[in-house]
Structure formats: structure tokens, C-alpha cells
Amino acid sequence: MNLELSDEQRLLADTARAFVDRHADDADPWPAMRDTGWAGLLVPEEHGGSGAGMTEFVLVCEALGRGPVVSPLIPSVTAALALRWAGTPDLQDQWLPTLATGAFTGTVAVLEAGMRDEWSPAPMSGLGALTGTKVLVPWVPDVAVIVVVTSEGLRVVERSGAVRVHDHDPLCAEPHAALTFQQAPAERLGSTADSAVVLARVLDYNAVARLAYAIGAAERALELSVDHATNRHQFGRPIGTFQAVAHRCAEMRADVDACRYLAYRAAWALDHDADAAIAVTAAKSFANDAMRRVFLHAHQVHGAMGFATEHELHRYTRVAKSFELSLGGTTRHRDRLATEIGLGSRP
Amino acid sequence: MDFEFTEEEEAFRTELSDFLDAEVPDWWQGMFTEDERAMPFTRELCAKLADRGWLTMAWPPEHGGSGASVWKQAIVREEMWAREEPRGPQYMNLNYIGPLLMRFGTPEQHARFLPPMARGEVIWCQGFSEPDAGSDLASLITRAEDRGDHFIVNGQKIWTSYADSPADWCLLLVRSNPSAPKHRGISMLLLDMTTPGITVRPIDTMAGPHEFNEVFLDDVRVPRDCLLGGQDHGWDLVVAGLTFERTGIARYARAGRVIELLVDYANDAGLGDDPIVRDRLADLYTRYDAARLLNYRAISMQAKGEVPTVEASVARMHNTQLEQAVGHVGLEILGPTGQLRAGDEWAPLRGEIHRYWTRNIPSTLAGGSLEVQKNIVAQRGLGLPREP
Numbered sequence: 124m125n126l127e128l129s130d131e132q133r134l135l136a137d138t139a140r141a142f143v144d145r146h147a148d149d150a151d152p153w154p155a156m157r158d159t160g161w162a163g164l165l166v167p168e169e170h171g172g173s174g175a176g177m178t179e180f181v182l183v184c185e186a187l188g189r190g191p192v193v194s195p196l197i198p199s200v201t202a203a204l205a206l207r208w209a210g211t212p213d214l215q216d217q218w219l220p221t222l223a224t225g226a227f228t229g230t231v232a233v234l235e236a237g238m239r240d241e242w243s244p245a246p247m248s249g250l251g252a253l254t255g256t257k258v259l260v261p262w263v264p265d266v267a268v269i270v271v272v273t274s275e276g277l278r279v280v281e282r283s284g285a286v287r288v289h290d291h292d293p294l295c296a297e298p299h300a301a302l303t304f305q306q307a308p309a310e311r312l313g314s315t316a317d318s319a320v321v322l323a324r325v326l327d328y329n330a331v332a333r334l335a336y337a338i339g340a341a342e343r344a345l346e347l348s349v350d351h352a353t354n355r356h357q358f359g360r361p362i363g364t365f366q367a368v369a370h371r372c373a374e375m376r377a378d379v380d381a382c383r384y385l386a387y388r389a390a391w392a393l394d395h396d397a398d399a400a401i402a403v404t405a406a407k408s409f410a411n412d413a414m415r416r417v418f419l420h421a422h423q424v425h426g427a428m429g430f431a432t433e434h435e436l437h438r439y440t441r442v443a444k445s446f447e448l449s450l451g452g453t454t455r456h457r458d459r460l461a462t463e464i465g466l467g468s469r470p
Numbered sequence: 471m472d473f474e475f476t477e478e479e480e481a482f483r484t485e486l487s488d489f490l491d492a493e494v495p496d497w498w499q500g501m502f503t504e505d506e507r508a509m510p511f512t513r514e515l516c517a518k519l520a521d522r523g524w525l526t527m528a529w530p531p532e533h534g535g536s537g538a539s540v541w542k543q544a545i546v547r548e549e550m551w552a553r554e555e556p557r558g559p560q561y562m563n564l565n566y567i568g569p570l571l572m573r574f575g576t577p578e579q580h581a582r583f584l585p586p587m588a589r590g591e592v593i594w595c596q597g598f599s600e601p602d603a604g605s606d607l608a609s610l611i612t613r614a615e616d617r618g619d620h621f622i623v624n625g626q627k628i629w630t631s632y633a634d635s636p637a638d639w640c641l642l643l644v645r646s647n648p649s650a651p652k653h654r655g656i657s658m659l660l661l662d663m664t665t666p667g668i669t670v671r672p673i674d675t676m677a678g679p680h681e682f683n684e685v686f687l688d689d690v691r692v693p694r695d696c697l698l699g700g701q702d703h704g705w706d707l708v709v710a711g712l713t714f715e716r717t718g719i720a721r722y723a724r725a726g727r728v729i730e731l732l733v734d735y736a737n738d739a740g741l742g743d744d745p746i747v748r749d750r751l752a753d754l755y756t757r758y759d760a761a762r763l764l765n766y767r768a769i770s771m772q773a774k775g776e777v778p779t780v781e782a783s784v785a786r787m788h789n790t791q792l793e794q795a796v797g798h799v800g801l802e803i804l805g806p807t808g809q810l811r812a813g814d815e816w817a818p819l820r821g822e823i824h825r826y827w828t829r830n831i832p833s834t835l836a837g838g839s840l841e842v843q844k845n846i847v848a849q850r851g852l853g854l855p856r857e858p
């Protein structure tokens with residue numbers, strides 16, 4: 124047992140922090156991000172990636188959330204994971220090297236109208252060519268390849284096969300769109316059964332990456348709150364000298380720390396294939412609620428200023444809420460966890 | 471990062487756990503029951519642990535330990551706390567009274583006090599709190615007058631756990647210099663509890679007897695060789711000791727065990743599919759998981775030789791509130807019969823949840839209140855300005 128980062132991991136986290144300091148305000152940080160090699164962190168070396176682990180990816184995502192740096196990194200890496208685990212050798216050769224360098228980006232289309240969350244069965248049929256509409260698909264404008272979730276498993280569709288019908292204006296800053304497929308030619312990613320297993324893993328990885336990003340945002344919100352509590356004076360003293368304010372900050376610290384170590388442990392479990400389902404679901408369900416608490420406190424400490432969009436707090440609030448609403452709400456994850464810890468009917 | 475114990479550590483856990491399963495009797499429910507067998511049992515168990523080299527395994531070899539890693543120590547704490555700490559009061563000797571003696575004691579004090587602790591033969595209690603010195607411990611007024619080769623102590627301690635066990639010795643905090651600023655006039659004394667002038671009065675609690683006591687000190691004579699650390703420098707020892715203490719208890723381990731009991735209970739009662747019960751228990755589990763990981767973070771820092779003051783406070787915030795939540799949700803799941811106590815044949819889970827809820831009512835107070843932990847995190851951790 125050792126919860127300290129290794130020297131290499133610390134270096135990676137520092138590099139990512141420095142990147143965020145430099146590029147947080149870039150209109151498009153992707154060209155700079157391509158040079159970092161992060162898009163290939165989870166792609167094996169034989170396909171042009173660096174074959175690092177989820178822990179490394181989590182450290183990068185956490186730093187990016189501090190910006191927040193808006194980029195296609197998470198959806199693209201998620202698409203690469205699906206191809207890596209379920210793609211035929213041809214599909215892997217076709218896509219993994221370019222996704223790993225970031226020359227192309229990918230995304231994953233999961234949700235359709237009427238789906239409760241990403242874990243619900245998708246109505247779109249995967250037999251033959253794909254027809255139907257996916258909503259809230261991340262980062263569409265210059266995407267090259269789309270992994271599509273269907274009732275018969277995962278499918279791969281090239282950009283030309285999809286028609287963007289609507290740009291969403293979601294809570295988070297990343298562009299999202301609704302995509303319509305009309306008899307789109309699609310390639311199969313694994314058998315139906317394999318794909319269900321792969322999809323579950325892909326969603327787990329995606330949840331942990333997004334959690335890490337939200338943790339970066341929450342850490343920034345805490346820093347802003349501490350700054351504000353130190354500098355804002357009322358009744359002749361810094362508001363941080365009022366315990367009602369200071370204790371909210373202390374609670375934020377305690378919650379952000381808990382989320383962080385739950386996320387690191389989940390990443391570690393994914394890397395080591397050790398009870399990953401329980402680790403991911405515990406992290407997601409704890410963090411859903413913890414993020415609410417953290418941002419309630421952050422806004423309360425900031426006063427009216429936090430509600431004004433000229434202050435940066437709202438950007439982090441949106442990241443956190445978008446995380447909470449994605450990849451399963453608290454109730455869903457607690458139900459999954461309840462089964463994992465042994466609750467159920469007696470046989 | 472590594473979120474696994476090594477094979478060797480896991481093997482040690484199994485060995486210890488098998489030993490405890492065999493040695494800890496069915497009736498054992500912790501120290502604070504009316505059961506007369508409790509205290510003698512803890513003494514016997516400690517002696518057996520000492521025989522196996524497990525009692526002071528965390529101590530350095532020069533003091534009779536085997537310098538076990540912080541992780542093995544964590545395993546011991548988890549296995550003990552999960553079983554309601556069958557070492558009884560002696561866990562304090564091992565976790566911080568012994569280490570304080572090693573760090574601040576003279577060679578004579580080492581030779582005199584450490585070996586009986588290592589053999590599991592001596593009960594110590596902690597005489598810090600006073601009626602007017604709780605969270606503001608440094609305002610304590612129990613007076614020790616310097617009489618050359620000895621001190622004369624007058625005053626009163628309160629909430630002293632285990633003093634009526636009876637305790638053999640007391641780690642006593644006194645005001646040795648009333649004219650110095652409040653943190654600079656305090657000393658730590660090693661008080662033989664058989665000294666004339668000491669009166670122990672048990673205070674009954676919601677959790678039953680023996681939880682704590684008042685200790686009255688009237689012209690109690692303490693020889694100078696029982697001064698620990700520098701005269702008037704007792705506060706340094708308090709600070710060091712409290713840090714040992716905060717990570718010295720694996721509170722989450724008992725909470726985890728109680729959650730397991732509740733899962734089994736719910737399944738047996740046909741509640742395993744009840745969405746609300748599932749939701750509540752899963753919530754507790756995530757909080758348990760978070761508390762455990764935050765303890766592990768503090769221990770990882772100790773492994774590197776760092777002192778995790780703020781991190782220990784963060785862990786404690788999670789641990790103590792977890793304990794209270796587990797008690798509340800547990801009783802809610804049991805329903806009306808949850809209020810029945812151990813000994814009542816209709817008490818579900820032998821009254822265990824009732825007891826757990828009760829004894830954790832003050833868990834956010836003992837050893838530094840929740841608010842005090844938050845002050846530490848806010849001021850020392852986040853650098854927020856102090857209150858005026």
C-alpha cells in the first residue's frame with residue numbers, strides 16, 4: 124500500500140499543470156496538446172501510443188479540469204479504448220496510430236432520447252446500416268471516427284456517415300451535438316456479448332476520467348474560495364475569520380481529498396483489473412454528492428460574485444454538474460454498489 | 471501508487487485475524503459494558519500478543535519491538551478496532567504513550583516504563599481534560615508546584631477514560647508555571663495512580679459505566695524523575711502525542727464491520743431488494759471507503775517520514791461522521807426493536823447497532839472535536855486567517 128505518486132507521475136502531473144497555465148485560454152488547445160502525447164497514453168506502444176496507465180491519464184485529466192481546458196482529449200481517448208479492446212486488427216491499424224498522435228480525434232455516441240443514462244440499453248439497432256439519432260455526443264466538429272453504441276453492440280462509423288443536426292449548449296464548455304445516422308455504413312466492434320463487456324469497461328474508464336477532470340475543477344473552486352475568504356472583508360475583518368465560512372472551506376478540502384483518492388484508487392483498480400467495478404462505482408457515487416456539497420459551499424463563500432459570469436467560478440460549477448449528470452446518477456451507482464457489497468434476495 | 475497490501479502483509483493479517491477469532495470470546499463487546507470479565511480479558515490478550523511479538527511490533531528493536539512497517543501497524547489497528555479493540559486501554563500505550571516516552575524520556579524512564587508496556591502488563595490513562603479546559607486544553611489549571619526533588623499536584627481532571635479500570639499510571643498534564651504564557655507553562659508528569667491524594671469518581675454515560683471518570687488530585691506528590699520532557703515544555707509533547715493519536719485508531723474498520731453486519735441483516739430480513747435500504751447502505755459503504763483511503767493517505771505520508779497533521783484531521787472528519795451515520799442508518803434499518811439493548815432476546819444483532827450508535831454520539835468530540843479538526847484544516851491546511 125502506498126498512496127504517494129511516483130516521481131514520474133509527479134512529473135507528469137506538474138507538466139500537465141504547466142500546460143494548463145500556458146494554454147487554458149487558447150481558443151483551441153488541441154494543436155499544443157497533440158505534442159504532449161497524452162492522446163496516446165492509453166494506446167499500446169505497438170499502435171503508436173505510450174502504453175501508460177489510467178493513473179497517468181487521470182493525473183492529466185485532473186490538471187486539465189483546473190483550466191478548465193476544453194479539448195476533445197477525453198472522448199477521443201475513450202473511443203480509442205473501445206477500438207483497442209474490441210476492434211479487429213484492421214480497424215486498430217486504421218485508427219489507433221492516428222488517435223494516439225492526436226492527428227485525428229474520435230468520440231463515442233451513447234445517448235439517445237429516452238435513455239435514462241449511459242448505462243441504459245440503447246434503442247438504436249446495429250443490424251445492417253445504422254439509422255437513428257444520438258444526442259449529447261461530445262466534440263463533433265472535426266471528429267474523424269465515431270464509436271456508436273447500439274442494441275447489438277458497438278459499431279464504428281466514419282465522420283461522413285453522420286449528419287450533425289443540432290449543436291447543443293450543454294452545461295459544460297465542450298461542444299456537444301445531436302447526430303443523425305441515415306443508413307450509415309458501420310463496422311462491428313466485437314460480438315454482441317464481447318461488446319457489452321467492452322462497453323461497460325469503456326464507460327468505467329470514461330467515468331473515472333471525467334471524475335478526475337471534475338476534481339481539478341473542484342480543487343480550483345476551493346482555491347478561489349480560500350482566496351476570496353482571505354481577501355474579502357466584511358464587518359472589518361476577512362470573512363475567512365468567521366468559522367461559518369472557514370468551516371465550509373475545510374469541508375470542501377475534506378470532500379475534494381476523498382474524491383481524489385477514490386478516483387486514484389479506481390484508476391489503479393482499472394489498471395490492475397482488481398475489483399474495478401466496485402472501485403469505480405464507489406468513486407462515482409461518492410463524488411456525485413460530494414461535488415454538490417463542494418459547489419454549494421464555493422458559491423456560498425463567494426457571495427453574489429460567484430453567480431456573475433465575469434467571475435470564473437461558474438465555469439467550474441458547470442464542469443462539476445455536467446460530471447454529476449453524466450455516466451450515472453448517485454441512485455444508479457448506489458444500486459450497483461449495493462449488489463457489489465452483497466445486498467440482494469436470499470436464494 | 472499502490473492500493474494493495476503485499477502478500478506478506480496479507481498473510482500477516484490472516485494469521486492475526488485467525489488468532490483473534492480464536493481468542494476473542496463471543497461475549498466481548500468492548501470495554502464499556504458492565505461485563506466484569508472485560509478488563510481481565512484485555513490483560514490476558516495483551517500478554518498473549520506480547521508473547522507472539524505482536525504487541526509492540528511497531529516499536530523500534532532497541533525498545534523491544536520489531537520495527538514493523540507502518541502498514542503492518544495499520545493492519546493491527548484495523549483488526550483490533552474491527553473487533554472493538556480487545557487490547558482495551560493498552561492500545562494507548564502502544565500508539566502514543568510509549569512513543570512519547572521513547573522520544574522525550576530519559577534512559578532511566580525508558581528502562582522503567584517501557585518494558586512493562588511491552589509485556590502488556592500495565593494500564594495507563596490520559597489525564598488531560600479539565601472541567602474548564604476541553605478544546606482549549608492549554609487553559610488547564612491543575613497546578614504542579616516545584617519542590618526540588620518532587621512536585622506537589624493539586625487540581626482536577628475530567629473525562630479520564632479507564633482511570634477506574636483501575637489504571638496503574640496516568641499521563642498527566644499540569645500547569646507548572648502560572649506566570650508564563652498559557653502554552654509555555656505546562657508540564658507532563660507520569661503519575662503513579664496508587665499515590666496518596668488521588669480520588670477517582672466514575673461518571674456514568676449513555677454507553678454505560680467505565681467510559682470515563684473524574685480524577686481529583688489533593689497534594690499529590692510526584693517525584694521529579696517522573697517529569698517527562700522539559701519542565702514547562704509539556705505542550706510540545708501534547709502536539710506530538712495528538713498527531714500519533716489521530717492516525718492511531720482505525721475507526722473506519724469497525725464501521726466497515728458494522729456495515730457488513732447490516733448487509734447480512736438486511737438480506738435475512740428480506741430487505742436486500744428494498745431500494746431505499748440498498749441506497750442507504752451503499753452510501754455508507756462509499757463513505758467508509760473514502761474514510762479508509764484518507765487514513766491510508768496519512769499513513770503513506772508517515773511511511774515517508776512526514777507528519778500528516780492536516781491530513782490526519784481530514785481523515786478524522788470523515789471517520790467520526792461516518793461512525794455516527796452508520797449508527798443512525800443502522801438503527802433505521804432495524805426499526806423499533808433497534809432500541810433494545812444487548813441482553814434482550816428481541817434485540818436484533820444482539821444490540822450491537824444500538825451500542826454502536828450510542829457510543830459514537832461523542833465521536834465528533836473525543837480527541838479533538840469536529841470543529842477543532844475543521845479549524846486545523848482551514849488554518850493550517852488552507853492558510854485561512856485566524857479568528858481575531
Ligand SMILES: Cc1cc2nc3c(=O)[nH]c(=O)nc-3n(C[C@H](O)[C@H](O)[C@H](O)COP(=O)(O)OP(=O)(O)OC[C@H]3O[C@@H](n4cnc5c(N)ncnc54)[C@H](O)[C@@H]3O)c2cc1C
Pocket residue numbers: 366595596597598599600603604605606628629630631632681682832833835836837838839840841842845
Ligand atoms: C468518550 C470520550 C472519552 C474521553 N477520554 C478522555 C481521556 O481519556 N482523557 C482526557 O483528557 N480527555 C478525554 N476526553 C475529553 C475530550 O478530549 C474532550 O471532550 C474534548 O477535548 C472536547 O472538550 P469538551 O468536551 O470540554 O467540549 P468543549 O471544548 O467545551 O466544546 C463544546 C463545543 O464547542 C465547540 N468549540 C469549542 N471550541 C471551539 C472553537 N475554537 N471553534 C469552534 N468550536 C469550538 C466544540 O467543537 C464543541 O462542539 C474524552 C471525551 C469523550 C467524549
